[in-house]
Amino acid sequence: MKRPTVAIVGRPNVGKSTLFNRLVGKRIALVDDRPGVTRDRREGDGILLGMEFKVIDTAGFETEDPETLPGRMRAQTEAAVREADVALFLIDGRAGLTPLDEEIAGWLRSSSTPIVVAANKAEGNAGEAGRLEAYGLGLGEPFALSAEHGEGIVDLFDALRPFLEREAVEEDVDPEGGPLKLAIVGRPNAGKSTLINKILDEERLITGPEAGITRDSISIDWDYKGQKVRLIDTAGLRKRAKVDDKLEKLSAADTKRSIDFAEVVVLLLDATRGLEAQDLRIADQVLEEGRALMIVINKWDVAEHASSLFNGIKAALADGLSQVAGVPLLTVSAKTGKGIDAILDAALKLRDQWSIRVPTGELNRWFDHAIDQHPPPAPKGKRVKLRYITQVTTRPPTFVIFGTRVDTLPDSYRRYLVNAMRRDLGLGPVPVRINLRSPKNPYAKR
Template identity: 60%
Template sequence: MTPTVAIVGRPNVGKSTLFNRLVGKKLALVDDRPGVTRDRREGDARLGDLEFRIIDTAGLEEATEESLLGRMRAQTEAAIGDADVILFVIDARVGILPADRPFAEMVRRSGKPVILIANKAEGGAGMAGAYEAFSLGLGDPVPLSAEHGEGMADLFESLMPFFPEPGEEEEEEDPNKPLQVAIVGRPNAGKSTLINRMVGEDRLLTGPEAGITRDSISIDWDWRGRAIKLFDTAGLRKRARVEDKLEKLSVADALRAVRFAEVVVILLDATIPFEKQDLSIVDLVEQEGRALVIGLNKWDLVADQPNLLKDLREKATRLLPQVKGAPVVPLSGLAGSGIDPLMKAILQVYETWNRRVSTARINQWLSEALEANPPPAVSGRRIKIRYMTQIKSRPPTFALFGNQLDALPKSYSRYLVNSLRESFELPGVPIRMLLRMGKNPFDKGRG
C-alpha cells in the first residue's frame, strides 16, 4: 500500500514549492502572495527510492466554517485525515509566528506522525528559526530549502520509517483465490480423518497406523460458498527420530505446505495434548508468519469436557505466548463434530492476519503505552521512541522509529507487542515489530 503524505502549514511557507520539488514537476502554482493554493492537489512523488502519494493543501488560517477560508481549512483537515504522515512546514527565516501554534496543536491531535519542516533554510539561513521550531513540540525540525533542493536527504531519512523495505511489500489479496489451510500435527493425530469428514468423502487413506500420509495432498473444497484449499500433511515427529529417507522427504513436504498456507490448523490429540513436539510445530508456524488455529481432535474420547477445555485454553495461553489468543476448538474427525466452529475460527483468524490498523490509532496507543511504562535508560540516556506505523499485514508488521533502538531490551519489545495484540485484538497471529533508526541512500559512495 502506497503511503500518503500531506503538506500542511500556514500560508506562504513554501508548501507548493516543496510539492513541486517532490513530484518533479511544477504542478502547483507558486507565488509570493499568500493563499494561492485553495484546493487540495495530489501527485505521485519520489524521493530517493521512496515512492508515495503527496497532497498539497491550502494554508491553514483561522476562519468561520462558512467563509472561503473556512472551506479551504476543511479541505486541509480532510487531507490530514487521509494522510499516513504529515509534513508540517514553517518559514525558518521568519521563525515561529502565533499563527503556527494552533495548527501545530491540530496536527498533533490528529495522532498522525508529524515531520516538522523548517523551509527556506538555504545556505544555513534561518537556522535560528529552525531551532525556535523545537518549541512547537513536534520533534526535531528538518531544515531544508524546497526552492534550492537543499536538505532533501534529511527529509528522506525522516520519511523512510513509513515505507516497507525490500521484501516487505504488501501481498495483494485476490478475493477469488481459495483460502489455503494446512492441517499439521504429530503422527496419528487424525489429520486425514478430519479432512475426509470436512469434504464429505473418503478422499484420503486413513487407518490406525501412524505415518500413512507421506505427500502433502491438496484438496479443493467449498465451505458455505467460500473456496478453500486444504493441505493434508505428513505427521511431524522430533527431528532425531526421523531417520528414513522417505520420511525426511515427507517432513520437508509438510514444512513447505506450512510456508504456502495462509492459516495453519495444528491438530492435537485431546487425550495427550501439548506434547513438546506440538510446541515445536507452533514455533515453526510462528516463524513462517502464518495464522494459527488449535484443533483438539478426538474430543469424543474425553471425560469432563467443560473443565478440560477451560484448562487447555489456559495452558495454550501460558505455553504459546507468541500466538497468544489463538482459537482452541474441540472437535472429532471420526464423529464429524466441531467442523463448523473450526471453519469459523479459521476465517476469523484469517481476517485478523489481514488486518490493518491506522497510523493515528497506533500512535495514540503508543503514547499511552510509553506513558504507562517508559522505555529504560541506556548508559544514562533514555531510549527515545518517536512513532510507529503498520507497514504490512499477513502477518501484521509494524515499524517502530526512534533513537538507540538497538539497545531496546527484548522484555520491552515483548511489552509493546503484547500491548499491541491486546489493544488492537490481534489474537492467534504472529506480530512483527521492526526497529528503524534510519539509513541514508544519498550517502552511498561518500567518504
C-alpha cells in the same frame, strides 16, 4: 476457468509422479526409487505445449483386499479416473507388460473414461519392445515417453488434445480474492486425513489405524458458506531424532513447505495422548514462519476427564507459546463432525486478523497513547526516544518503529507493545513482527 482433468494411472513405480512433476512444472509429488511412495491422489495445474488442464497423480494400482491400505489406495485411484476427462495409463516400457498391467487394463476397459496408453522410461529406443506389447491391451495405439528426460512430449500432447481442448467453463470468481489456505498439521495418527474427509463429507483421503499413511501434502479445494477454502492435508511430524528414513524426511520437508504456503495452520492434537513436547515444537515452527495458528483437540468424543484435559492443555500452551498469547483452542470429533463449523469460522476470523492493515494515523495515535501509558525504560540512565511507527506489510502484520537508541530497548518493552497492539488494534492471536530503526546520524562519518 474450469479446466479439463487428466488422471495418471498405472502399477507402482512406472513413473507417474515423475510425469506429474513435469506436467505441473515443479517438483511437488514425492519421488523415490522404491514403489508405492504415492498414496493419496494429488492434484496440480498442468500445462503441455500451451494446453492447460488439471492433472491428478494417483497411487500405484494394486490388487488387495479393500480393507487393507493398498486396497484403500486403489479406491482413491478409481475415484480419480471416474472424475477425469481422460486417464493416462502408464506402463514401464523397459520392463514390458506384467500381469498387473493387464489387470489394470481390464478394469480401465470397463470404465466410461477415455484411456490413452504410454510406455514410459523409453529413453532412445529402450521402451520400443514394451510399447509394441502394449498394443495387446486393446486400448488404442500406445506411444513412447520418457517422463524423466522429457522425450515424447509431442506425442503426449497429440494423444491428450482431443479430450482436453474444449470451450472453457467459467467458474464463480471469489470476491475475497482467493481461497483460505488452511493446513492441518500434527503428529502421526492424530486424525488429520479423517478430519478433512469429514469436512468434505467424502472419503477423499486414505485413512486407517496405521500411523504415517499420508506422505505427500495434499491440497483440496472446497466451499464453505460461499467462501473458497483450500484444505491441505500433511504428513505427520515426528521428533527429528526419530526420523531416519529418507522417505519420511522428504515427507517432513513437504509438510514444512505446506506450512510456508498456508495462511492459517490447524495443529491437531490427539485427545487420547494430550499435549506433548513435539506438539509445542510444531506450534513454535508455525509461529516462527509467521502463520496464523490454532490448536484443535481431536477425538473429543472419546476423551477421558475432558474438562481437566482441556484446562491442562490450555495452561501448558500459555507457558509454551508465551510469544503469542490467546491462540484459539478448540475441540472436534473427526468421527462425528462435531466442532467442524467452529474450526472453519475461527480460521476465517484468524485470516482476517492476519491480513489486517492499520491506517497510519490511527496507528500513531495508538502508539503515542501506549508510550504515555508506559514510557520506555532508560537503560544505563540513557533515555530511549521512540518517535513514530508505520506498518510495512501484512500477512503477518509487520511494523517498523523509528527512534533513537532503539538498539538498547529491552525485549520486555517490545512484548508490551505487541500485546497492546493485539488488544487495542484488533490483531488478535496472530504473529506480529516489530523491527526497530534509528535515523542515520549525519555526523557519524565526521
